[in-house]
Amino acid sequence: MSRSPVPPPPIFVPYRPLPLGHRRLLLWLLPLLTALVVLLGLLLPWGQDAYGPGGRLPLRVLSGWLLDGPGAPQLLLPTGLPSDQGAARRVLLAGPGKTAPPAAVLAHSGHWVRLRGSLFARGDLRVMNVRRAKPLEPPPGSSQPLPGLAAAVDLGPVELLGEIVDGKCFSGVMKPGAGKTHRGCAIRCITGGVPALLHTSDASNGARDVLLVDSKGEMVNNSIGPLIADRLRIRGQLLQLDNLLLLRADPSTYQSA
């Protein structure tokens, strides 16, 4: 019988003892895989764009004037609130999930109400999740607010670059509540009636979150579906209403940037 010049290394057979060469492989492969897994687990979270400001505040009970606009349902708070309200006098309102406040809440528009719900905060922006409203007598000395944009301060014409986001996710429900991965959610929220904002960020003005209204001061939610989460250039009139910045422009003039 002839002999092989070089005996080849044994092969791996699943139901037979592990050959020495394979044991040696495992001796460096397993520590290497473990180190790789830990390294990836340590590194990849740094790539998340998930640490923006904003968040959920404890459940709140707030009283004020319930208004159906401009731009979105809102609660106008009296002055002298607890410090965590910041400068917010106007709290934008949304319903549960990705919806507008229920009809039972909006039926009390123009009245003084008490609302209870989760509050989301990002900078001066406040958005409250409401399910029901309890109408109350306004406190003595409290007068009906001016309707629509009548009380707004005109800051002049502007051209803003930014992305349309929904006020609820962007103010803290989701991180990031912006960008392409959030597009589907923002579309559901905005078409469902959650306030639509333009999130702008440019070197000269820093980040600004502006409530979008059309030329009549009404909601734009039903006109902007295909543009949500895209980079846009909007020319319009910048208005200030207490803590809210509003951009008044016809949605048909919004342009891709």
Added chain:
Amino acid sequence: MSHGYVAIQWTRRKLLYDAILLALVLGYLVTFEGVSTVLAARAGVELEWDGMWIRAYGSASYLLLHGTLSIGPLSRLDPRFHLLLFNRRHMGVMVFVLALLHVFGWPKLLPLLGFSGALPWYHGFAPLEPWLSLLTSNRHYDDLIRFPFEALGLVGLVILFVMAATSHDFWLVNLTAPIWKAIHMAVYGAYAALVGHVLLGALQTNRSPLLAGAVLLGLAWVLGLHLLAGWREWWRDRRMAALLIQDNAGGPCVEVGPLESIPDGRAVVVWLAGERVAVFRDGDRVHALSNVCQHQNGPLGEGCLINGCVVCPWHGYEYRPETGASPPPFQEKVPIFPVTIRAGRVFVGLP
């Protein structure tokens, strides 16, 4: 070589393989969660748990898919990696399960453990059905940059599901190895779809050079390994094709070389009539049989003779070298080829 089916043919070695796999996956998820928590605390902001877990499970599935795809070419380049290959199907099923959790989440039965997956989180809590929302929210199918990355993820998930659902030997036997193998080659389609899903989704939202670098490095690793292994196979086949001669009757025949050139108990692989043939030496005897195992088309020529049987290096399927048939009660059979030894030199012809 089973002739009856159980859900999973657990063996001690498979259990160990799965335990290590699970430990590595859990290690990644826990590390990802821990680092995310620390980063949020350092930034003084609230961590959004659902989004964090969606990213953790999605990235775990994507990374493990790279591991699954690497085993094949690594085994071609170094046969010791066959020890990762024998249970590769469980790794593939794990890739699918992680992807499923990325999409649907865990039930919120216990605090901290549960989370909403990408589908309910981004498309639920609204009057429209989440699936409808997923498929209709973004309709920029004609625009590369704005392309709905969710659709690519769905394609990848469906392919991974088909592969996981047909991963059992029952399907392998009933579909036959070539069809089963063709179905499972769709993993490359899933990988392409998921690379697109990540490039057009996560990387557009998280514009981090670190993530972009990691995705490109993974792609280069998978492509590079496959190209290297493919080039080696091509080069070997080309070398073997040069051994083709004509026998006395004018038919194709391969002169393998001297008997001593074949390691005892092992094989050399030659190229004959468009097929790879494994030429095994058993002492002074030589047998030639198809290089393609009937189980999963594994390379029999990289196996060896144990107890008089050719053993496939992938899953240990056995064949008698004289007949090409598996020992009873198993019924697999591979084609055999006539061998002649003239003046100490081995020749393999067509049957």
